[in-house]
Amino acid sequence: xxxxxxxxxxxxxxxxxxxxxxxxxxxxxxxxxxxxxxxxxxxxxxxxxxxxxxxxxxxxxxxxxxxxxxxxxxxxxxxxxxxxxxxxxxxxxxxxxxxxxxxxxxxxxxxxxxxxxxxxxxxxxxxxxxxxxxxxxxxxxxxxxxxxxxxxxxxxxxxxxxxxxxxxxxxxxxxxxxxxxxxxxxxxxxxxxxxxxxxxxxxxxxxxxxxxxxxxxxxxxxxxxxxxxxxxxxxxxxxxxxxxxxxxxxxxxxxxxxxxxxxxxxxxxxxxxxxxxxxxxxxxxxxxxxxxxxxxxxxxxxxxxxxxxxxxxxxxxxxxxxxxxxxx
Amino acid sequence: xxxxxxxxxxxxxxxxxxxxxxxxxxxxxxxxxxxxxxxxxxxxxxxxxxxxxxxxxxxxxxxxxxxxxxxxxxxxxxxxxxxxxxxxxxxxxxxxxxxxxxxxxxxxxxxxxxxxxxxxxxxxxxxxxxxxxxxxxxxxxxxxxxxxxxxxxxxxxxxxxxxxxxxxxxxxxxxxxxxxxxxxxxxxxxxxxxxxxxxxxxxxxxxxxxxxxxxxxxxxxxxxxxxxxxxxxxxxxxxxxxxxxxxxxxxxxxxxxxxxxxxxxxxxxxxxxxxxxxxxxxxxxxxxxxxxxxxxxxxxxxxxxxxxxxxxxxxxxxxxxxxxxxxx
DNA sequence: CCTTCTGGTTAGAGCGCTCTAACGTATCAT
DNA sequence: ATGATACGTTAGAGCGCTCTAACCAGAAGG
Numbered sequence: 001x002x003x004x005x006x007x008x009x010x011x012x013x014x015x016x017x018x019x020x021x022x023x024x025x026x027x028x029x030x031x032x033x034x035x036x037x038x039x040x041x042x043x044x045x046x047x048x049x050x051x052x053x054x055x056x057x058x059x060x061x062x063x064x065x066x067x068x069x070x071x072x073x074x075x076x077x078x079x080x081x082x083x084x085x086x087x088x089x090x091x092x093x094x095x096x097x098x099x100x101x102x103x104x105x106x107x108x109x110x111x112x113x114x115x116x117x118x119x120x121x122x123x124x125x126x127x128x129x130x131x132x133x134x135x136x137x138x139x140x141x142x143x144x145x146x147x148x149x150x151x152x153x154x155x156x157x158x159x160x161x162x163x164x165x166x167x168x169x170x171x172x173x174x175x176x177x178x179x180x181x182x183x184x185x186x187x188x189x190x191x192x193x194x195x196x197x198x199x200x201x202x203x204x205x206x207x208x209x210x211x212x213x214x215x216x217x218x219x220x221x222x223x224x225x226x227x228x229x230x231x232x233x234x235x236x237x238x239x240x241x242x243x244x245x246x247x248x249x250x251x252x253x254x255x256x257x258x259x260x261x262x263x264x265x266x267x268x269x270x271x272x273x274x275x276x277x278x279x280x281x282x283x284x285x286x287x288x289x290x291x292x293x294x295x296x297x298x299x300x301x302x303x304x305x306x307x308x309x310x311x312x313x314x315x316x317x318x319x320x321x322x323x324x325x326x327x328x
Numbered sequence: 329x330x331x332x333x334x335x336x337x338x339x340x341x342x343x344x345x346x347x348x349x350x351x352x353x354x355x356x357x358x359x360x361x362x363x364x365x366x367x368x369x370x371x372x373x374x375x376x377x378x379x380x381x382x383x384x385x386x387x388x389x390x391x392x393x394x395x396x397x398x399x400x401x402x403x404x405x406x407x408x409x410x411x412x413x414x415x416x417x418x419x420x421x422x423x424x425x426x427x428x429x430x431x432x433x434x435x436x437x438x439x440x441x442x443x444x445x446x447x448x449x450x451x452x453x454x455x456x457x458x459x460x461x462x463x464x465x466x467x468x469x470x471x472x473x474x475x476x477x478x479x480x481x482x483x484x485x486x487x488x489x490x491x492x493x494x495x496x497x498x499x500x501x502x503x504x505x506x507x508x509x510x511x512x513x514x515x516x517x518x519x520x521x522x523x524x525x526x527x528x529x530x531x532x533x534x535x536x537x538x539x540x541x542x543x544x545x546x547x548x549x550x551x552x553x554x555x556x557x558x559x560x561x562x563x564x565x566x567x568x569x570x571x572x573x574x575x576x577x578x579x580x581x582x583x584x585x586x587x588x589x590x591x592x593x594x595x596x597x598x599x600x601x602x603x604x605x606x607x608x609x610x611x612x613x614x615x616x617x618x619x620x621x622x623x624x625x626x627x628x629x630x631x632x633x634x635x636x637x638x639x640x641x642x643x644x645x646x647x648x649x650x651x652x653x654x655x656x
Numbered sequence: 657c658c659t660t661c662t663g664g665t666t667a668g669a670g671c672g673c674t675c676t677a678a679c680g681t682a683t684c685a686t
Numbered sequence: 687a688t689g690a691t692a693c694g695t696t697a698g699a700g701c702g703c704t705c706t707a708a709c710c711a712g713a714a715g716g
């Protein structure tokens with residue numbers, strides 16, 4: 001153990017510490033001869049620079065911290081793809097963390113990330129209190145995905161959840177449904193706008209909204225359906241795809257067929273919804289694009305190219321598959 | 329911006345830097361009065377210790393680096409749960425990274441993690457060349473999950489892939505199948521033992537093995553099925569659940585019904601397989617347990633409690649659902 | 657011949673923290 | 687009084703690196 005340091009490399013190559021530092025950072029002001037010697041010594045010793053010491057000394061960081069609220073939800077994996085591609089191209093590295101959708105754990109995860117003094121932080125669907133986010137943003141640029149903020153120091157990337165829910169309701173109504181229940185995302189990120197959008201759309205159509213408390217998980221979708229079985233509606237609009245898939249399972253278990261007995265709409269359009277055996281009608285969020293925009297917003301802040309808050313609101317799209325049809 | 333340092337806190341509390349350090353580390357040898365003053369000052373300034381400076385000075389780290397080969401595969405999320413719980417309880421923090429199942433990117437991810445000088449590293453299903461792993465293990469304890477190693481400095485946690493494949497084949501044969509194709513995991517981690525197990529089991533039953541080259545993705549499963557449609561077998565054993573789900577989709581698209589026209593077996597038993605609309609017969613790996621064992625092995629090494637390599641080989645279990653039945 | 661550059665190189669300070677060893681100051685036995 | 691014993695506290699060095707400013711050829715200009 002005991003990794004080689006810059007000093008070891010310098011000694012072996014017969015040059016100064018500073019010269020090794022220049023070579024490692026790819027400076028042009030080093031003679032080819034010395035550069036070769038340094039690289040050779042580094043190779044032989046298996047040396048790679050100590051990122052912490054480096055950022056400590058340089059007072060800068062090329063690390064972006066990312067907190068993923070739920071590793072189990074494929075939605076985030078797809079957002080991360082966009083994030084990763086953009087950040088990598090801009091010369092930043094990503095470091096992840098997870099809070100498991102629990103405020104206390106997310107708070108820990110957040111301080112964990114901050115303790116690395118990253119150049120900036122991305123929070124993917126956080127449920128942590130906004131006070132903690134504001135505190136973090138006082139010291140480091142912060143971008144929120146799937147969560148809104150009023151703070152001028154925080155950037156946000158969201159889809160228009162109200163509009164998305166509206167699309168789902170409009171679709172169901174156009175098929176002839178009048179009893180449409182919303183299984184909501186509880187305290188989850190973006191659950192509120194989706195709920196509001198649902199309620200507004202129902203009222204607009206002169207229908208009575210009916211919301212069942214849920215969560216962004218499969219289990220919550222299933223138990224919501226079980227609770228509804230006494231007086232089943234003709235359609236449900238789930239909080240997200242994961243939730244909808246849980247609902248589908250519970251419906252199948254109860255012997256109800258979809259869409260004949262009940263129509264189901266999801267939200268997110270993850271690969272899960274696209275599976276032929278699920279084939280879920282859902283609201284598409286441009287996941288890759290969201291990741292990309294988040295990385296972009298953060299890096300702009302980091303570089304000081306922008307100080308006003310970015311508020312990306314993306315337009316969702318209805319994706320019709322086979323879980324929706326006219327009611328019997 | 330510009331976060332407060334220990335010096336700022338010390339000045340504000342009217343004590344020395346060292347005392348603040350002691351308070352932050354929860355040392356008992358600090359008077360209650362000073363402790364209160366320091367905590368108050370820290371609170372007011374929004375101070376939290378600089379993890380990098382800390383580990384630089386203390387020459388220790390409480391960070392474990394984790395490289396996840398594929399964020400899209402729910403299997404890893406479930407392994408991470410076990411990992412996270414154990415590591416957290418032992419006072420370690422996890423930092424993630426991903427290599428997207430591509431050797432070059434994984435290599436970058438690995439050096440990225442190493443540059444933080446973590447106490448140890450966990451590689452979840454890596455496809456990076458073993459030379460790179462050996463090099464890393466010269467400086468830092470390394471644990472491999474779903475990949476084997478002969479290096480005495482590397483610990484491993486695996487399920488018995490050969491046995492698992494054997495169970496799948498035995499199950500299909502017992503149902504009366506004789507033409508069983510294996511869609512393999514290509515160069516993916518643990519693809520080789522699963523393939524070997526399949527081939528051996530087929531031979532044992534006096535049957536002819538037939539392997540289609542694949543990958544641990546949905547897309548690969550689908551395209552393998554399309555390639556098989558000319559002369560379809562009565563059953564396929566997929567590389568993993570993701571792969572099997574792709575196969576199911578392609579079969580449905582081709583108008584073949586499962587299990588009537590073809591039986592399908594997956595591998596992993598992720599929540600995906602358990603979905604009622606998928607209901608995949610599969611080989612269960614104890615995912616949580618694997619994460620737990622990986623964390624345990626790593627932490628034992630870190631603490632110097634063990635220097636001999638740990639080689640956990642877990643017993644998989646057949647989980648029968650509805651995608652397998654007797655052939656027509 | 658001396659000055660002025662210029663490109664390559666290096667010494668030394670310092671980033672935010674921990675750790676060692678030493679330093680009071682109060683407490684207790686002698 | 688005198689030392690011994692503890693407890694709480696702190697100065698100072700140093701972790702691995704970067705950065706500034708200075709340095710030292712050798713080439714070019716007067």
